[in-house]
Amino acid sequence: MGSPQDAYLNTPPIWPTLLRIMGEVDLKALTKTDVEHIVVSINSRPNKATTKSDNKLLLRKLVQYAKQGSYTKDTPIPQR
Numbered sequence: 669m670g671s672p673q674d675a676y677l678n679t680p681p682i683w684p685t686l687l688r689i690m691g692e693v694d695l696k697a698l699t700k701t702d703v704e705h706i707v708v709s710i711n712s713r714p715n716k717a718t719t720k721s722d723n724k725l726l727l728r729k730l731v732q733y734a735k736q737g738s739y740t741k742d743t744p745i746p747q748r
Contacts (some may be wrong), residue, residue: 686723689713691717695734703731 689709693702710723729739735746 684706685700685713685715685719686726687709690727695731698734703727 690706706727707724710720710727713720715723728745732743732745733739736743
């Protein structure tokens with residue numbers, strides 16, 4: 669039996685799912701309404717709560733990086 673790290677490494681990435689939900693979108697130009705629509709789409713999918721949470725965190729970090737140039741804890745969250 670492998671370690672928990674091996675199981676994590678063999679887990680399919682969530683990038684493709686999130687990118688399918690988002691479609692072709694300019695992250696710098698996203699508005700609050702756009703993000704809310706994406707979150708509704710994430711929540712309406714038949715995934716586990718942890719997968720939904722991971723997708724929303726990834727979305728947040730992508731938008732944060734696109735608009736602020738960083739995604740660390742100290743980076744403010746865009747308000748637009």
